[in-house]
Amino acid sequence: MSKGQQTRATIVSEAMRAASVEGFQGISIGMLAERLKMSKSGLFAHFGSKEELEKAVLDEAADRFAAMVWQPALQAPRGRPRIEALFHNMLDWMLHNRDLPGGCIFMALSVEMDDKPGPVRDDLAEMQTRWQATVARSAQIAVQEGHFRADLDPRQFAFDMQGIMMAMSYYRRLLKDPSAVQRAEAAFADLLARSAAAPAAIETAPLRSL
């Protein structure tokens, strides 16, 4: 990386850390310049506007999410093992990510930005729509692999998994409930169990024995 690229990366990292706690509303070019001991004009040389910086933060967060959640899940076998890897990687992303002291930045920004039309909201909504489709496709693959039942609605699976993640974050971060992670794991185990393909041998056995 050139020196300019390094500086740019430092600014984006700092903005991402701050936004995970304060939201985009709570960060400003001036505040970042102060934290990074740079001049405001020096910072503006890298980002022409706060909006440009916000879009760069979203892209950076998406890259890190891919590296921490999605790419390692691809190492797991297709179907249910990959879904389980996704879930555990997402928990890690939300709980053990020192670059995001305020927790999942997408969750924070989703609530902040949902009422704020514009290109940043559009980018965020597009990323999140794509992510939901990715989870649904992973569930679809688990159906094809015979791990999940044939009549499973993969988009409903993605919705349900999203709800588990959001409730976990709310129980843990707001309520400080020590059972948050355990409850999320129980909810996910239940989601897997009710998505599972019926063990055909057991289901048909009683009929045969009659």
Next chain:
Amino acid sequence: MSKGQQTRATIVSEAMRAASVEGFQGISIGMLAERLKMSKSGLFAHFGSKEELEKAVLDEAADRFAAMVWQPALQAPRGRPRIEALFHNMLDWMLHNRDLPGGCIFMALSVEMDDKPGPVRDDLAEMQTRWQATVARSAQIAVQEGHFRADLDPRQFAFDMQGIMMAMSYYRRLLKDPSAVQRAEAAFADLLARSAAAPAAIETAPLRSL
């Protein structure tokens, strides 16, 4: 109400509307004074600080939530019917509340305030902890009534219901997914089905017939 009380109520309502969209971070005494065509000092006569106003907004929102969600649910019979009423009243609160153009104010503030220690965060966390306990108690009553299975974990039920509400809000408000409400209803129907007491007659019939 005295004139002073009326003015105070008007300020709180306007602050609540604005906070549902902008969060507490996005509102200021100056902005509210302008919207209400009052002087800043006039507004400060009612609330000594922004923090005091924020606490008044939380109290007002809690009163309205009780009036729109909880109290009408008490008209439904104890147990499962009351839980169903709670769910539908919460959907109404989130979808058809013209006092809250930004959707459920508790959901918006939960994400905004989780990282901001102080009395406002404490009030919010206490309210939300109490609400989760209320939902859990309602599920416990459904167990006592024989509607839900005896080994149901009522706190897990509350966690699961919270996840459904949060995912609904995210699908609807950020993703603009037209199936958001339908998915929440499907998820809730599934939650009820897997919480239901086993229909003893059916379960034991095959054994008897053998």
